[in-house]
Amino acid sequence: MDLFNINRRRFLQGATASLALSTFGAYGMDVMHQGKTWRVGLIGTGWYGKSDLFRLIQVAPVEVVALCDVDKNMLNAAGKLVSQRQKSGKTPKLYGDYRKMLSENEMDIVLIGTPDHWHALQTIDAVKAGAHVYVQKPISVDVMEGEAMVAAARKYKKVVQVGTQRKSTPHLIDAKKNIVDAGLLGNIKHVEMCCYFHMRANGNPAVQAVPDFLDYNLWTGPAPLRPYDGLPHIRWWRTFKEYGNGIMGDMCIHMFDTVRWMLQLGWPKRISSQGGIYVQKDGKSNISDTQSAVFEYPELNCVWQHRTWGTPNNPDYPWSFTLYGDKGTLWASTMQCDFIPMDKEGKKIHKDVVYEKEKYPEDLTEERIELNAAPATRLHMLDFLAAIEKNGRPVADIEEGHISTASCLMANISMELGRPVVYDPQKREIVGDREATAMLARKYRSPWVHPDPKKV
Incomplete structure (x- = not known):
């Protein structure tokens, strides 16, 4: 077979x-x-x-x-x-x-x-x-x-x-085909996305000797070389902007990418974001614990919110997206989805995650x-x-992954600069903003060389 x-x-x-x-x-x-x-x-x-x-x-x-x-x-x-x-x-x-x-x-x-x-x-x-x-x-x-x-x-x-x-999650494939594409939501004119997981590692571990089993210099590679303060695996490295882009880069990309796939969206026309470290100020972590972002499309805003403290606005959907149409609403996450029609006599639809434990x-x-x-x-x-x-x-x-990733990264740029950004993917620049454009490429640590899209 x-x-x-x-x-x-x-x-x-x-x-x-x-x-x-x-x-x-x-x-x-x-x-x-x-x-x-x-x-x-x-x-x-x-x-x-x-x-x-x-x-x-x-x-x-x-x-x-x-x-x-x-x-x-x-x-x-x-x-x-x-x-x-x-x-x-x-x-x-x-x-x-x-x-x-x-x-x-x-x-x-x-x-x-x-x-x-x-x-x-x-x-x-x-x-x-x-x-x-x-x-x-x-x-x-x-x-x-x-x-x-x-x-x-x-x-x-x-x-x-x-x-x-x-995009390969069975209950979300089902929701795209039988709810979104079938028109049950009507005109979709607003999207909300969120993550309220308490996943921002924080603390003040002491600087220590690098263990002999870890090549810390090579682990760091092109990133800035932070003083070694313990194994960076799993969550610790994610709490630093030197290696990633915080909850926005880690969790928003999943939800935003899924929304773009469901609604056939390309590059946002404008991105704006606000946030910072508002609550969890005790440790070394330098990524935001609170952040909002808006990814703007013609007559459609995709709004993101994360907090790594407090409670979620909907305990059943702590990491999720919600599509709002004039005929109904779709709540969706990695675990389930729920369609709620505007018509009181309409049929609600619930789908659960598929497990394959026996197979x-x-x-x-x-x-x-x-x-x-x-x-x-x-x-x-x-x-x-x-x-x-x-x-x-x-x-x-990779191109779709790039659009979703870059949009989240530019939300962080907007948050840092305190103003919206508009990206031109043909010119590879942020329109009318030299300071923001300079932030599209990080400085690499020597001897590593930043890749050039014109010379790969």
């Missing part, structure tokens, strides 16, 4: 299988190459890097040939886990420097699960090395990095899929797995492979 039919049979057991499969047909799932084993490498073997890799192993015949991480302990542990999960039972080759991994191995696919400040250089180097890339969101820490990533993907004719897997029992023993996201990531991987086979664009193509 070929790969597509195996996964078709599995997914038919899910609650929204028929809809999802019809959608995948549009993505080209019917042309999956039979009998091919994909040679795969992973850069960044932390929690989510491994999670992405294990979802790929579950849905496609792969041979993980190489792993890379600057933390030797994490790398060795990942090598053992991969040997237990992949069919061959082999332990991949292990590397501390991704450049050496790319130069010494011929790979079909490279997955990138490193912190945000590494995404651009590693994606560009991987496509130059001949690999297709699956890169986590946000794709970049500055706008020009994203422009260079899109340019590189197009120049080297490689598929780059972004880990915005909400993939190994999910239940995987450390830190997001069970609600696993089915979406598996389908996202299948879409990625189908795009490679068809030489086409995946549902979360």
Whole structure:
């Protein structure tokens, strides 16, 4: 039985299988190459890097040939886990420097699960090395990095899929087709998005010696070299603007990208944002704990709000988006969605997240797995492979990921400058604002060189 039919049979057991499969047909799932084993490498073997890799192993015949991480302990542990999960039972080759991994191995696919400040250089180097890339969101820490990533993907004719897997989330695919596209909302003229998770790491750990198992200089790479104050893995690095773009870059991009996909929106015509550190002032964290942003489109505002303190405005939807139409409202999150019609006699619609615990029992023993996201990531991987086979664009193509990422990054620029910004993607500048335009590219730490979209 070929790969597509195996996964078709599995997914038919899910609650929204028929809809999802019809959608995948549009993505080209019917042309999956039979009998091919994909040679795969992973850069960044932390929690989510491994999670992405294990979802790929579950849905496609792969041979993980190489792993890379600057933390030797994490790398060795990942090598053992991969040997237990992949069919061959082999332990991949292990590397501390991704450049050496790319130069010494011929790979079909490279997955990138490193912190945000590494995404651009590693994606560009991987496509130059001949690999297709699956890169986590946000794709970049500055706008020009994203422009260079899109340019590189197009120049080297490689598929780059972004880990915005909400586009492959079964209950959201269902909501798009049967609620949004079916016109149940009527004219959609306002969107609200939010995150109220208390996820902003904060504290004052003491500066300490770098452990011998961590190459902290290489971990830092092109970013500013902060004094070492403990392992940066998981949440600690995200609390600093040196490596990412705060809750806006981490969480808004998911919701904004999903809204753009559902409503077929391109670049916002104007972006404005306000916020700062209003409550959690005790620790080292320098990202905002409170922030609002408006992404403006003709006769439509997409409004974002996050707080890393207090309570959510709707406890059932603490990280979510809401589409307001003149015929009804759609609340949606990674866990569920609810359609509420304006007509009192209209039918309410509720959809829950799809789990696949029985089909993939190994999910239940995987450390830190997001069970609600696993089915979406598996389908996202299948879409990625189908795009490679068809030489086409995946549902979360790098250009779409760039628009969503860059818009969030420019919201932070607006917050810092205290004024709206208007981006011209053709000229790659913020219109009439030299100061803001200069902020589209961060200064890299020597000897790393910022990628130029004109010279990739």
